[in-house]
Amino acid sequence: MLAFVLAVYALLASIIGIRRQKERLQYSAYRATAAIWALVTVAMGVLIYSTMTNDFRLAAVAGHSNRALPWYYKITALWSGQEGSLLFWSWILASYGMVAVVLNRERHRSMMPYAVAVLMVVQGFFLTLNNFVANPFQLLALNQGGEMLVQSPLDGNGLNPLLQYPAMAIHPPMLYLGFVGFTVPFAFAMATLITRQAGDKWLETTRRWTMAAWLFLSIGVMLGGRWAYAVLGWGGYWGWDPVENSSLIPWFTGTAFLHSVMMQEKRGMMKVWNMVLIFATFFLCIFGTFLTRSGVVSSVHAFAESDIGPYFVAFLGGGILFSGWLLLERLDYLKSGNQLDSLVSRESSFLFNNLLLLAACFSVLWGTLFPVITEAVQGVKISVGAPFFNKVNIPIGLVLLFLTGVGPLFAWRKTSLSSLQKNFLTPGIIALAVGGVLFAFGVPGVLPTVREFYPQVSLILCTFVIITIVMEFYRGARVIGHKSGRSLLGSAVTLTRRNTRRYGGYIVHFGMVLIFIGITGTAFNQQHEQEMLPGDRLALGGYTLQLRDLTGEDNPNYAVQYAMLDLYRGDQMIDTLRPERRYYKASRQPTTEVAIRMRLNQDIYVVFSGLTQVPDGQTAKAVISAHLNPLVNWIWIGGLVLVLGTLIALIPSQPGAGTSQRVVRAAPVATEASLKESDEILAKTTS
């Protein structure tokens, strides 16, 4: 409550401080952000302490924890429920707000009070929810003869078993760090509009904030996919569930923003559009939370639902109306000198990149909301599942993949025909050749012959993009190598250090290509389900699974049953897999624990789906569902590469890296033309 009062104070102090030109008031508002952080941190600490000490008088603790729960899951129980997760959101926002103030209060004196005011509006909204709608410190009470008596159950209901998984311990924090992180660039964008500053200062200030938020959101999305794959046990990683979609939708607009912002930085173009994108990303983050928390759409991931929907609708409605009005009112200040020399240019590719990302965003949003829309319009609910999303998004994704390859190689302003030939002919020929090989032979041990249209196109494009990226690194590294005498690898490192944003971006693109390769593997998945007695065999691809035994054990948290399966390739036993079925005692919920044999070429994924009685009534057969998932691990590897690339892009460039005190070794034979080309390439690598 104190934090809420302070948020209101900070908001008023900022506004009054601006109006009356009183710096002391503005600084008082800045200090209030630190106090808010301290207070929300104390609240978080108390809630964690209550969970660790099994204080079941608190509804939030009793509802999502129990005595037998391991300590680390007791911490994660904090965000498994409505109240705790909203408090966690407030804490992250308070942390971001405080850091943003500390870093920028002196650098951006004119903009900062407005940014703080916007941050405090958002903070105030979430603290309102914490205090008045979903209070994490609500006591369990029972009405006895008109008197409310506090209850303390002997044990809690426990954590949802599906959430008792390591990736789930960090997936929600990552998503929240992403969702909340976009509040800071949003606040600075609003401050820019309010103060009528047409410049790019807000972009400079928030570039790293935006990238960090995007990185966290990307990690959150990836971990969500990994969790679904390892826990939900249906053999896939992305079911186009509404809650999954709600994390992807702002990721699309955030990605579009990260690209289009370069147009403003380098060419002064698209100032209005960038505002629209950051506003959209912020509001879609809030909308994602609304979808997850309100229960407006049914979802396997909706672990906490309540009646907070109207509050979110009001906040979203008010926020969108105000920011929309402000944008229209300040249009004159955002005019930019747009001029295009050629349609074949980096500028065009960015525009089409934005178009496709927004089309994907819209199609996912539309598909997610369509059941609600049909129910409202026709009174009949029409479902929209994975087949719809796949049909609509696969073509869009493939064109985006193509642009990932060609976009960065287009020059700003104009790309000549010779440049197109130089950059794209080799990758194009190699990619088509690879496509031909895949069509004719497949990849032994990984893929059969690739003859379906989408997988074929996808793998050709993946090859094309990888080669364009490798060529970019190779060209730059070769020049640095010639000039400095370094090895090619060392030169590539130097090249990246000189322009981290550009080459970090290439690495991110490379990560995306790996993710596409992994997704393409889904087209070749195989699955077989069979009821098995010990000794029975199940054939899957070139493998055989033989049920050895059914056994089990018990611990305070759950009882578990294993199916011991020996895996054979031909006649040779190569592994033993042990899928589980658990029965969680506190929540009285059964779950499956998948056994996965992970390899770079394919996963063997086995689910112990259930037991069936044979007619004699004495014996049980295990229902085993086995999946062969080619290339799926490249999705997770691609995710790691994407994280690496983004981290590199976040590091400031070192223009002179690798040039000082180095012995310059000229190429032994160098024509004037090749030297000129080398100089040009080298010039591109430095800033």
Added chain:
Amino acid sequence: MKFWRKPLRRLPECVAGALLAGFLVFGSFGAAQEEAVDEAAFRRVSNRLLCQCGCSYMVLSCNHLDCPSATYIRRTIRTSLAAGKTEEEAFTVIVDQYGPKILPEPPRAGFAWMAWLMPFAALLFGGGAVSYVLWRWKKGPSTEEFVENGDAQGVPTAPHEPVPAATVEKYRAQIDRDLENE
């Protein structure tokens, strides 16, 4: 030797055994033995229907234990197929029972067409908007026009010394480099 290879001798393991027996008794592990049906046909039909438990997966894929929706639908499909119904008939039995919400994608009829049309309409609209924007930007004077027609547009260029193409190219390359690098 790993624990699961040992016989159930110790007390905790006996408790585990009792719990497992409990699972079996209370039938918590899913569907009962069904009549033998064409498994491939069953899989095809159940992979065309969306589970109604809220999991967003196909009836075939839903692995929620004791899922009231998937278990019932699977049993109904098996019964239909065992009774000699075709795949399409078995599919129709379920769709008639649940309505369009059981279909994983909107039918291409009536209002549901909107689901399919809107994303592509948005893409087309966006494509049109991008094309228009590019056309507008392209309409503005390019660098060459700006330099070559400087006089005509009242731009102070050096009137008696036409700028050589090589010079223009040199500065263009310089601008490119400046833009390329932060």
